[in-house]
Amino acid sequence: MIEFHNVEKYFGDFHALKNINLTIDKGEVVVIIGPSGSGKSTLLRSINGLNTISSGKLVINNFDIADKKTNMNKIRRDVGMVFQHFNLYANKSVLENVTLGPRLVLKENEEQSKKEAMDLLDLVGLADKAESLPSMLSGGQEQRVAIARSLAMKPQALLFDEPTSALDPEMIGDVLDVMKKVAHEGMTMVVVTHEMGFAQEVANRLIFMADGEVLEDDDTKSFFAHPKEERARQFLSKII
Numbered sequence: 001m002i003e004f005h006n007v008e009k010y011f012g013d014f015h016a017l018k019n020i021n022l023t024i025d026k027g028e029v030v031v032i033i034g035p036s037g038s039g040k041s042t043l044l045r046s047i048n049g050l051n052t053i054s055s056g057k058l059v060i061n062n063f064d065i066a067d068k069k070t071n072m073n074k075i076r077r078d079v080g081m082v083f084q085h086f087n088l089y090a091n092k093s094v095l096e097n098v099t100l101g102p103r104l105v106l107k108e109n110e111e112q113s114k115k116e117a118m119d120l121l122d123l124v125g126l127a128d129k130a131e132s133l134p135s136m137l138s139g140g141q142e143q144r145v146a147i148a149r150s151l152a153m154k155p156q157a158l159l160f161d162e163p164t165s166a167l168d169p170e171m172i173g174d175v176l177d178v179m180k181k182v183a184h185e186g187m188t189m190v191v192v193t194h195e196m197g198f199a200q201e202v203a204n205r206l207i208f209m210a211d212g213e214v215l216e217d218d219d220t221k222s223f224f225a226h227p228k229e230e231r232a233r234q235f236l237s238k239i240i
């Protein structure tokens, strides 16, 4: 579903992604870890076109993103993204935040979009907050609404960029529980997080990045049991 072939990314002279080769299959849950500045966000942002790549080939859902015929709007619709800061519309209710995309982009009617949104709010445990404004929610609740909003677009894959790192510790568990549910429903997920409990429980694979490179890409069990790279081992010992 997502293929990187010799992908390079430069910001001016700065080499942010170095020879990235990765394949992520449909239904896989992949966790990416690595020190700050190692290129994790740049890699995620490349997948839904928030970043261009400098060279190499990136194929999403069998569409080469460099091909002029590829519809990038469709790719962005098919690949949702959940950020550290959730950016809900402050002057719209929780329900409206979730129905807006489906109404405007997927051209769903009001009744259908509301029904689907309520099902999703139920999934994230916030059906009772449908009429609230985001300002009345906790950070963890806002992030759960952001996840419902992404799911409302019926994505084929969801990218998460440190979705819990801006949250108070007591809020993190509920957000991770929602992500686990989404994973168990078969969603293809690429998650940048240092929540290793989540990784151990739901990730098929763990990727360790440093200095713009993928240094290790292994199934979760092997990674935790015996990281092959010394830097991965050191990093893991710091975050566990």
Ligand code: ADP
Pocket: 011, 014, 016, 034, 035, 036, 037, 038, 039, 040, 041, 042, 043
């Ligand atoms: P991570 O998410 O692993 O912390 P990032 O992908 O955000 O790392 O950044 C990788 C490197 O690329 C950093 O050194 C960062 O400063 C640089 N970088 C990211 N985005 C830009 C940009 N738009 N312009 C210039 N440099 C950037």
Ligand code: MG
Pocket: 040, 041, 042, 161
């Ligand atoms: Mg980042």
